Amino acid sequence: MNNTSDKMEQIIAITNGKGVQYILDEAYRILGNPILTHDMEYKVIAYNENETDDPIWNEFMTTGMVGHDRLVFYRDECFFEMAADAGKITFLLSDKLKYDRLFGKLFTKDSIQIGCACMTATEKPFEEVDPILFEIVCDILNKEFCNSELYQSYGQAYMETLIGQLIENNIEDIGFYIATIESLYIGLKSILRVAVLDINQCNPTYTKLTYFRDIFKQAQPDFKYAVFSNYILILMSSDSTILHIEDLNKLYTLFEKNNMYIGISDCFENLFDLREHYKEAISALNHGLKNNGRQRIFLYDEMEHFL
Amino acid sequence: MAAGNQNKDLRALKTEKALRSAMTILLNKKNFNKITITDLCAEAMICRATFYAHYIDKYDLLKHSLKHLDWEDIGKRNTYEQAEELINKFVQKNETVIRNLLYDADTETLDILFEFILSTINFVVEKGRNEKMNPKYTVLSNFYAGGMLHYFSWQVKNQFPPEVTTMNKYLYKLMGKLRDLDKE
Numbered sequence: 001m002n003n004t005s006d007k008m009e010q011i012i013a014i015t016n017g018k019g020v021q022y023i024l025d026e027a028y029r030i031l032g033n034p035i036l037t038h039d040m041e042y043k044v045i046a047y048n049e050n051e052t053d054d055p056i057w058n059e060f061m062t063t064g065m066v067g068h069d070r071l072v073f074y075r076d077e078c079f080f081e082m083a084a085d086a087g088k089i090t091f092l093l094s095d096k097l098k099y100d101r102l103f104g105k106l107f108t109k110d111s112i113q114i115g116c117a118c119m120t121a122t123e124k125p126f127e128e129v130d131p132i133l134f135e136i137v138c139d140i141l142n143k144e145f146c147n148s149e150l151y152q153s154y155g156q157a158y159m160e161t162l163i164g165q166l167i168e169n170n171i172e173d174i175g176f177y178i179a180t181i182e183s184l185y186i187g188l189k190s191i192l193r194v195a196v197l198d199i200n201q202c203n204p205t206y207t208k209l210t211y212f213r214d215i216f217k218q219a220q221p222d223f224k225y226a227v228f229s230n231y232i233l234i235l236m237s238s239d240s241t242i243l244h245i246e247d248l249n250k251l252y253t254l255f256e257k258n259n260m261y262i263g264i265s266d267c268f269e270n271l272f273d274l275r276e277h278y279k280e281a282i283s284a285l286n287h288g289l290k291n292n293g294r295q296r297i298f299l300y301d302e303m304e305h306f307l
Numbered sequence: 308m309a310a311g312n313q314n315k316d317l318r319a320l321k322t323e324k325a326l327r328s329a330m331t332i333l334l335n336k337k338n339f340n341k342i343t344i345t346d347l348c349a350e351a352m353i354c355r356a357t358f359y360a361h362y363i364d365k366y367d368l369l370k371h372s373l374k375h376l377d378w379e380d381i382g383k384r385n386t387y388e389q390a391e392e393l394i395n396k397f398v399q400k401n402e403t404v405i406r407n408l409l410y411d412a413d414t415e416t417l418d419i420l421f422e423f424i425l426s427t428i429n430f431v432v433e434k435g436r437n438e439k440m441n442p443k444y445t446v447l448s449n450f451y452a453g454g455m456l457h458y459f460s461w462q463v464k465n466q467f468p469p470e471v472t473t474m475n476k477y478l479y480k481l482m483g484k485l486r487d488l489d490k491e
Contacts, residue, residue, distance in 0.1 A: 078318040084354045174360045182356035190345040269344050270359045 104138030113183035
């Protein structure tokens with residue numbers, strides 16, 4: 001058996017259920033270079049103990065995170081852009097870095113990115129097969145994160161924070177956010193709409209926004225859901241600019257059963273326009289509730305002229 | 308250009324070039340109104356968030372792409388007639404692209420094309436004569452640009468009818484009347 005297939009077999013044999021640290025330690029032993037995992041705010045989750053002269057690795061080790069200056073460097077070098085454009089794995093080869101790096105994206109069950117795994121070639125240069133082997137390690141790590149309720153909740157909370165930032169227009173420099181915003185697009189089709197759901201009309205016993213959010217997520221997993229400002233926000237997507245009400249069939253029964261009303265924005269493609277379209281959805285909902293109590297779904301496209 | 312990182316390093320320039328090429332490739336294959344951001348990103352092998360970090364939307368990308376299409380050198384051209392010749396040659400060289408842009412074009416696309424033709428005419432006249440636009444040039448250039456755009460548009464809508472060669476001669480004569488104004 002040659003060295004590569006031997007390594008591959010050893011990696012595939014790493015079992016889930018023993019924690020992220022165990023996976024990292026095994027992968028380090030097999031691949032020969034240290035790995036660390038960090039969340040979307042660049043805070044360390046787990047790492048291999050090792051001594052190195054790599055400034056980025058040492059910054060992680062001493063502070064537990066990446067500082068603002070380093071993030072500015074990443075932005076200026078377009079590393080965020082490279083990470084966003086890459087598939088699962090990004091090979092970061094730069095003369096501005098002391099060592100080459102491999103990045104792998106980490107996701108929850110709902111395809112929400114929760115962080116990255118990074119292998120740094122501090123102990124030996126990368127071999128040709130390392131990206132493939134590292135991808136398998138990332139798949140094993142992903143399974144571990146998917147089994148963790150803590151990271152499922154972190155993923156949802158992170159996505160809601162990002163949606164809140166987009167709506168409140170808190171993103172000043174897109175350069176920092178390219179990779180994170182791209183993670184929001186995952187699983188969505190090209191045409192987007194925002195819907196806001198008013199649950200104040202429903203049975204007060206069940207007026208827990210997060211409860212309904214999770215129920216909707218189960219009923220229609222193709223959309224993204226967030227709790228924002230007393231509404232459940234739904235990020236819908238389709239291939240067409242024409243809204244087909246059938247897309248909402250899976251949720252409509254729940255709206256009726258719980259006496260809920262929904263306002264839906266005009267369509268858009270750029271998530272940076274979320275704020276404007278969120279306002280459209282709110283206007284449609286408020287106008288609809290005031291003027292047309294018999295319907296449950298109010299479309300901004302249809303009432304645009306009256307607003 | 309879209310808001311955001313204005314730091315134009317090599318990587319950013321490469322991304323913008325890849326997107327402009329993607330737009331040209333797709334415009335050679337299908338109508339502009341059928342091109343989506345997803346298509347452009349797939350062709351340029353970038354993600355949607357990266358697209359929006361460089362351009363506001365596909366119209367913004369179109370504006371920048373038009374400048375990079377196959378152009379003949381302006382050379383010593385400095386008259387309206389020569390500007391017209393330059394644009395005609397450009398349309399001939401990029402016939403499929405122009406056809407796909409004008410087919411079922413919306414107002415925003417027509418506006419971009421109008422601005423593009425107008426700025427080309429102005430550039431030839433201003434640069435060639437080394438003088439700033441004056442009211443006479445402004446009126447003439449706008450008439451020229453509007454006339455040319457709508458005539459190209461008409462040709463596309465009518466699938467380049469056989470009598471187009473004769474019509475081109477009439478157009479040339481008509482434009483000649485405008486050109487006479489320039490000599491006044």
